[in-house]
Amino acid sequence: MTTTLITTPTFARCAHRPWEILELAGAGPIRPEGAPDLRTADALIVGMEPITADVIAAAPRLKVIAKHGVGVDTIDLEAARARGIPVVCAPGSNSRAVAEYTFGLILSASRGIFASHQGVAAGEWPKLFGPELHGRTLGVIGFGRIGRLVAGYGAAFGMRVLAHDPYVPDPPGAEPAALGELLARADVVSLHLPADPAAGPLLDRTRLTSMKRGALLVNAARGGLVDEETLAALLTDGHLGGAALDAFAHEPLLPDSPLRGAPNVLLTSHMAACGQEANRLMGVTVAEDVVRVLAGDEPLNPAT
Structure with missing residues (x-):
């Protein structure tokens, strides 16, 4: 048998x-x-x-x-x-499931939807202000099946779409951009590629610091792509406007992870594909x- x-x-x-x-x-x-x-x-x-x-x-x-x-x-x-x-x-x-979830993270994090829920559930009545997506710039890193769907959703919301993928030099429906250019221009950066543990985080301290001030980082791909300590620090000092993360370097998320106490962060349990x-x-x-x-x-x- x-x-x-x-x-x-x-x-x-x-x-x-x-x-x-x-x-x-x-x-x-x-x-x-x-x-x-x-x-x-x-x-x-x-x-x-x-x-x-x-x-x-x-x-x-x-x-x-x-x-x-x-x-x-x-x-x-x-x-x-x-x-x-x-x-x-x-x-x-699971491409569509992950892409839809990713855009849900973008909407929730940019407009404070979950933060408002927490406030109302606690007996408060917060009025939270956030940017409209129309006219903003979405940067998609990794332009495979999921990245292309997310780019299409962004375009449907009236966003300008930049794409970085060394294997897709002419991304359909998006403007190609070098990684550094994308990070400097994008109001929302979304990751859609595998991690390389041997190479370390793609978004290390230098690249995270180079992101546009007030930008939102979304990661529903792999936790190893992001330097989590630096991300927490940049959220705390206000350089980044927010982060929505469904993947982490250690899963489940460690009890002492600095992300747990960081402001303007939305954390979910690696369930985008569910x-x-x-x-x-x-x-x-x-x-x-x-x-x-x-x-x-x-x-x-x-x-x-």
């Missing part, structure tokens, strides 16, 4: 079909309580937890690793490749590829 070990708690949260695909194929889906027993796993379906070379080495029967999502930067692809283990993912499955439709599509996509690989066939959505 083959065993599929599912370590992400959000797998098939909104649909039973992904479970059925595995069960009908005899792929033995298991969601363990506590530490998973990797020794019996023929397939892994994972979320944001790091799948290191040591994790892979601890699974002698492993034949496929499936990312329940898009980015595979948390998986040691080289270690998987050395073992001949395909890594699959679900490209495009749309109902996206959850079903992600589950079905990776379950079908797991079944293909276990049957000896090539996957449709390889990440390597």
